[in-house]
Amino acid sequence: MANVALRQVKKAYPNGFEAIKGVDVEIGDGRFCVLVGPSGCGKSTLLRMVAGLETVTSGEIDIGGRVVNQVEPADRDIAMVFQNYALYPHMSVYNNMAYGLRNRGMPKPEIDTRVQEAARILELSAMLERKPGQLSGGQRQRVAMGRAIVRQPKVFLFDEPLSNLDAKLRIAMRVEIRKLQRRLNTTSIYVTHDQLEAMTLADILVVMNAGQVEQVGNPLDIYQKPATTFVASFIGAPPMNLIGLRESGISLAAADAGILGVRPEDLELANGAAPAGGLTFELKVEAIEKVGAETYVYGLRSQQDGQPAISERPGELPPGEILVRIPGQRGPGIGETIRAVAPREKLHLFSADGRKRIGL
Amino acid sequence: MVEHRRFGNLLPHLVLLAGVIIVAFPVYLAVIASTHDNSVIANGQMPLYPGSHALETYWNTIVSGTGKTTRQPVGGMMIASLVMAVGIALGKIAISIISAYAIVFFAFPLRMTAFWTIFITLMLPVEVRIYPTYKITSDMHLLDSYSGLILPLIASATATLLFRQFFMTVPKELVEASKMDGAGPIRFFFDTLLPLSVTNIAALFVILFIYGWNQYLWPLLITTRDDMQTIVIGIKKIIDVHDALTEWSVAMATAVLAMLPPVAVVVLMQRLFVKGLIETEK
Amino acid sequence: MENRAIFSNRLLAYLLVLPQLAVSLVFFYWPAVQALWQSFLLQDAFGLSTEFVWFENYVALLKTPEYYHAIGVTFVFSGLVVFFSLAIGLLLAVMANHNIKGVQIYRTFLIIPYAVAPAVASVLFIFMFQPGLGMIARALQRYGIDWNPVLNGTHAMILVVIVAVWNQISYNFLFFLAGLQSIPKSVIEAAAIDGARPVRRFWTIVFPLLSPTTFFLVIVNITYVFFNTLGIIDTATGGGPNGATQTLVYKVFQDGKVGADLGGSAAQSVILMIIVVVLTAFQFRYVEKKVHY
Numbered sequence: 001m002a003n004v005a006l007r008q009v010k011k012a013y014p015n016g017f018e019a020i021k022g023v024d025v026e027i028g029d030g031r032f033c034v035l036v037g038p039s040g041c042g043k044s045t046l047l048r049m050v051a052g053l054e055t056v057t058s059g060e061i062d063i064g065g066r067v068v069n070q071v072e073p074a075d076r077d078i079a080m081v082f083q084n085y086a087l088y089p090h091m092s093v094y095n096n097m098a099y100g101l102r103n104r105g106m107p108k109p110e111i112d113t114r115v116q117e118a119a120r121i122l123e124l125s126a127m128l129e130r131k132p133g134q135l136s137g138g139q140r141q142r143v144a145m146g147r148a149i150v151r152q153p154k155v156f157l158f159d160e161p162l163s164n165l166d167a168k169l170r171i172a173m174r175v176e177i178r179k180l181q182r183r184l185n186t187t188s189i190y191v192t193h194d195q196l197e198a199m200t201l202a203d204i205l206v207v208m209n210a211g212q213v214e215q216v217g218n219p220l221d222i223y224q225k226p227a228t229t230f231v232a233s234f235i236g237a238p239p240m241n242l243i244g245l246r247e248s249g250i251s252l253a254a255a256d257a258g259i260l261g262v263r264p265e266d267l268e269l270a271n272g273a274a275p276a277g278g279l280t281f282e283l284k285v286e287a288i289e290k291v292g293a294e295t296y297v298y299g300l301r302s303q304q305d306g307q308p309a310i311s312e313r314p315g316e317l318p319p320g321e322i323l324v325r326i327p328g329q330r331g332p333g334i335g336e337t338i339r340a341v342a343p344r345e346k347l348h349l350f351s352a353d354g355r356k357r358i359g360l
Numbered sequence: 361m362v363e364h365r366r367f368g369n370l371l372p373h374l375v376l377l378a379g380v381i382i383v384a385f386p387v388y389l390a391v392i393a394s395t396h397d398n399s400v401i402a403n404g405q406m407p408l409y410p411g412s413h414a415l416e417t418y419w420n421t422i423v424s425g426t427g428k429t430t431r432q433p434v435g436g437m438m439i440a441s442l443v444m445a446v447g448i449a450l451g452k453i454a455i456s457i458i459s460a461y462a463i464v465f466f467a468f469p470l471r472m473t474a475f476w477t478i479f480i481t482l483m484l485p486v487e488v489r490i491y492p493t494y495k496i497t498s499d500m501h502l503l504d505s506y507s508g509l510i511l512p513l514i515a516s517a518t519a520t521l522l523f524r525q526f527f528m529t530v531p532k533e534l535v536e537a538s539k540m541d542g543a544g545p546i547r548f549f550f551d552t553l554l555p556l557s558v559t560n561i562a563a564l565f566v567i568l569f570i571y572g573w574n575q576y577l578w579p580l581l582i583t584t585r586d587d588m589q590t591i592v593i594g595i596k597k598i599i600d601v602h603d604a605l606t607e608w609s610v611a612m613a614t615a616v617l618a619m620l621p622p623v624a625v626v627v628l629m630q631r632l633f634v635k636g637l638i639e640t641e642k
Numbered sequence: 643m644e645n646r647a648i649f650s651n652r653l654l655a656y657l658l659v660l661p662q663l664a665v666s667l668v669f670f671y672w673p674a675v676q677a678l679w680q681s682f683l684l685q686d687a688f689g690l691s692t693e694f695v696w697f698e699n700y701v702a703l704l705k706t707p708e709y710y711h712a713i714g715v716t717f718v719f720s721g722l723v724v725f726f727s728l729a730i731g732l733l734l735a736v737m738a739n740h741n742i743k744g745v746q747i748y749r750t751f752l753i754i755p756y757a758v759a760p761a762v763a764s765v766l767f768i769f770m771f772q773p774g775l776g777m778i779a780r781a782l783q784r785y786g787i788d789w790n791p792v793l794n795g796t797h798a799m800i801l802v803v804i805v806a807v808w809n810q811i812s813y814n815f816l817f818f819l820a821g822l823q824s825i826p827k828s829v830i831e832a833a834a835i836d837g838a839r840p841v842r843r844f845w846t847i848v849f850p851l852l853s854p855t856t857f858f859l860v861i862v863n864i865t866y867v868f869f870n871t872l873g874i875i876d877t878a879t880g881g882g883p884n885g886a887t888q889t890l891v892y893k894v895f896q897d898g899k900v901g902a903d904l905g906g907s908a909a910q911s912v913i914l915m916i917i918v919v920v921l922t923a924f925q926f927r928y929v930e931k932k933v934h935y
Binding site for chain 3: 073074078080087089103104147
């Protein structure tokens with residue numbers, strides 16, 4: 001058990017590409033830190049740098065008070081769970097878990113104790129003699145975890161361990177991982193691209209994009225006060241509505257240009273005027289999605305011309321289109337004109353380049 | 361592979377360099393030897409750098425035989441080797457591709473029998489049936505002829521297997537679409553299958569050319585006339601003179617010439633070669 | 643093989659397989675059958691009459707000391723060549739797998755021996771080892787070793803082993819390299835994190851995972867030594883001195899040249915056929931179970 005600190009960590013490749021542009025994160029002892037971001041943001045690279053599988057161009061990686069930049073992976077006292085598990089195919093489950101301990105010269109009885117204990121916790125005791133090829137995906141994932149647990153390392157590293165599982169198993173395993181970590185109280189760094197997984201697992205959430213840290217903090221803090229428009233639209237699903245301040249028709253003391261954001265769940269359908277200082281949208285309903293517990297209403301702001309809206313980037317709402325989330329199953333029909341309102345407290349304001357949060 | 365190496369990647373480079381030296385040194389030496397005068401070599405005085413007799417030696421070797429041994433000029437031998445190698449390579453490819461085509465795409469009685477018949481020839485390399493095969497070839501009056509050199513080596517199970525494997529990856533829909541477009545089996549073969557197979561054919565050609573060029577036992581038995589000698593056999597005769605002094609400069613020049621085409625083919629078509637090698641062994 | 647048969651022109655199909663079947667039957671099967679038949683026959687001294695003697699030829703063969711000697715030679719030869727050419731090929735492949743600069747250049751050089759005919763390779767080495775004028779022969783003389791493959795059987799064996807190993811390095815190198823590259827990098831990384839240093843990693847993870855390739859190469863190399871080294875032996879030592887380098891195949895070749903014992907020669911060929919069948923069967927059965935994942 002130890003804390004992990006990354007100080008101004010940078011990584012550049014020989015061809016000049018900067019994969020990591022300067023990351024500072026402090027992870028306290030026993031905490032669960034999640035690195036989340038879209039593909040290519042550098043989160044896996046950062047994890048691998050902590051593991052010692054990638055070199056550090058500048059900056060320090062500190063594990064338990066020791067700078068480990070030049071230390072081999074085997075000597076960092078870490079354990080890693082890989083995305084495709086990377087189990088040793090020619091060894092039994094037992095030997096997969098025992099391998100790391102044997103390499104460190106641990107006496108056989110002690111190895112046996114640890115392996116049996118880990119197998120018990122992960123419900124693998126019946127499978128110790130099987131080979132990975134004879135196991136299901138979920139079982140292999142548990143063996144990968146078992147291999148990490150028996151080492152009793154200072155830090156656990158997880159590289160998208162649940163990506164290869166089906167949705168239901170993923171949710172079940174997510175809970176198990178968290179329970180396990182709390183029980184063992186080992187500092188953990190977990191990489192995922194799934195913001196939901198990130199939100200549910202993290203004590204400390206690190207949102208990354210293009211090699212930089214966008215925001216670090218408690219998941220709910222980040223949800224309530226995203227620091228940039230990237231974080232605002234990445235965390236929380238469906239994503240926050242973002243519109244230019246000028247187009248919104250609202251006037252604010254804080255600034256006269258910028259980007260205004262409001263989450264779909266913070267908008268309500270109302271017939272009257274908005275609360276004072278709040279936001280009002282006149283929308284023409286373009287599409288409705290009823291998912292049972294709630295309904296998503298996609299509406300086009302009335303000032304726009306009648307042309308169909310197209311997204312500028314995949315995953316984002318087309319300009320002029322606003323998403324409203326209402327509980328329950330009753331919603332307006334397509335083509336209707338509705339009014340969506342949100343109070344001032346629920347609004348977020350960002351600088352015009354989206355990189356700064358401005359208090360309202 | 362993961363560690364920070366303080367002494368860098370020195371070890372792999374050293375080992376690989378050593379490997380390259382072991383591999384290249386004999387060849388290098390032969391090239392050097394072919395550029396020196398024979399007396400220098402015979403005295404054991406040959407240096408490690410090239411000499412001045414290159415032109416002379418090669419001319420003697422290729423064009424005129426030197427009178428010391430009753431031996432053909434190598435130029436003729438190279439042509440014989442070329443004809444044989446290309447003949448074998450093309451022959452094997454042609455025969456195998458149509459057999460594989462039939463076996464994969466046609467339904468006919470005894471189809472599997474045909475396949476196994478071909479497959480089992482894998483287990484009958486020429487070394488195992490030397491003399492009976494010789495007798496048959498002789499009975500057919502094919503000794504000392506290109507047909508005799510080429511024909512008995514031409515049935516190749518490996519090439520057929522390779523093509524069969526490849527053809528089996530061709531989507532059935534392609535054939536059906538072709539049929540709907542009015543193409544019969546022959547059109548399909550030439551218009552669709554053959555173009556798809558080009559890489560495989562090229563890779564196989566490299567391997568088979570080398571196989572054909574480097575043949576030893578069969579040409580040795582089949583050819584007795586001097587003008588039918590292949591260069592690989594010719595070499596043996598040059599150094600086989602136990603009594604007279606072997607003309608090493610000429611022998612080495614011959615060796616260099618014997619190596620040149622296959623090595624050139626392999627080096628220039630490296631990717632195809634490696635692909636062919638690995639595919640044929642699956 | 644099911645589901646693919648689409649054309650039903652039988653005549654065309656037969657025409658297509660005809661060339662290969664014809665050549666196979668005439669030049670492969672017929673001689674094989676003849677060899678088999680002849681192995682059961684005994685010719686009289688003048689070659690005029692023959693007698694069917696069942697397995698007498700085989701029995702006689704197995705009683706000949708020269709035959710056992712040839713078996714021994716073949717074993718020793720195979721063992722040495724397989725071991726050294728695999729070991730060197732593996733070493734080079736492991737080094738080449740390190741993602742260093744210029745791997746392509748190294749690889750280009752390392753595949754050259756494959757393209758050189760065994761007989762020509764033999765000539766290259768004969769030149770270096772020729773007592774009196776060969777570079778290496780003279781160096782050996784300087785160190786007091788009386789190098790003479792013409793008179794010394796062990797020296798002759800060493801010579802042919804060196805040539806055969808040199809010839810086979812490329813093949814093994816290429817296949818080992820392909821095998822190494824098919825091991826997922828993450829498994830190696832996991833082993834590194836699990837505390838295994840490079841050497842330990844190699845023996846506990848890489849080598850076991852390479853075993854299908856290794857097994858396959860052992861079979862191929864054995865086959866190479868048995869059947870493709872005739873050119874080497876013929877050029878370098880002629881099977882001597884005193885049969886020191888006379889392998890089973892070379893014996894068939896030499897005995898046949900003399901032409902004395904047709905039945906015995908045929909019996910030898912049949913035995914070799916059985917060996918090939920066994921080797922090939924092994925190769926194909928094992929190659930089926932190739933990969934772990």
